[in-house]
Amino acid sequence: MSDLTIVEQSVRSVLKYNHDLTLLQCTSSYPTPDNEVQLNVIRTYQRMFPNIKIGFSGHDQGTPLTLAAVAMGCVVIERHVTLDKEMKGSDHIASLDMSELAMLVRDIRRIDSAMGTGIKRIQPSEQTFMKKLGKRLVFKHSFEKGSKITPKDVMAKVSFKTADDVPLTDTEWEFRELQSDVVQNENVKIFHFRSVSESSDSSG
Structure with a gap:
């Protein structure tokens, strides 16, 4: 009172x-x-x-x-x-x-x-679910080898985790050249693209 x-x-x-x-x-x-x-x-x-x-x-x-x-x-x-x-x-x-x-x-x-610690981190119980429910970068459409891919050609989507997946946050680039054919909804992988040095050498 x-x-x-x-x-x-x-x-x-x-x-x-x-x-x-x-x-x-x-x-x-x-x-x-x-x-x-x-x-x-x-x-x-x-x-x-x-x-x-x-x-x-x-x-x-x-x-x-x-x-x-x-x-x-x-x-x-x-x-x-x-x-x-x-x-x-x-x-x-x-x-x-x-x-x-x-x-x-x-x-x-x-x-x-x-209540936890206040520090945001991936929890042990999430590890199993991340493999099948986590979001990955995937191709919006099918593309042929040599296509110039921009960030607008990929999207985040629930997909199984596979080796060499490009990180979900890796979208700060102008374009990348495919060195193999890809299909719609395929995970975007590091080896799909020519390296920066390779692209520079071929353009010079």
Whole structure:
């Protein structure tokens, strides 16, 4: 039950004496309507207080919004737990039962595992699929030996990986001369073209 000014003043006051502080975003109503949960305040706290732990205290129903908070980087989660949601008291209806708690713990662990390192790289499980589902450069049409091929004559398409495939990003050239016949949708290979030195010698 605070606005940002109160939160900032409180945090600054505590940090004067204790840096072991965790700040949780929370809306104190039971249950909290989804549009008042204000998950983006988590981002605000992370920017304003980069040196303390940020978490989420949820009074919304179910687990999806808590899982979203975890995915946003919250390192502490607080949820109420009840044995019966129909018991007397304002917070029972917004609490998790034991099965929901178990599901929440399981899913948080999945999210933690799925977050990864932040470095984009080909994953081990992708290796097998890359051979048959990865994109390669292929010829748009059939061409005869000696044809002048430009980047407009090739396209990226799902195709089996083969030896000597031209890299998918290799399209920064004006034209290349074929030294063998090729057929439509055939993978573009390094040996399909005359080398730069060969082309220069023949033109000179």
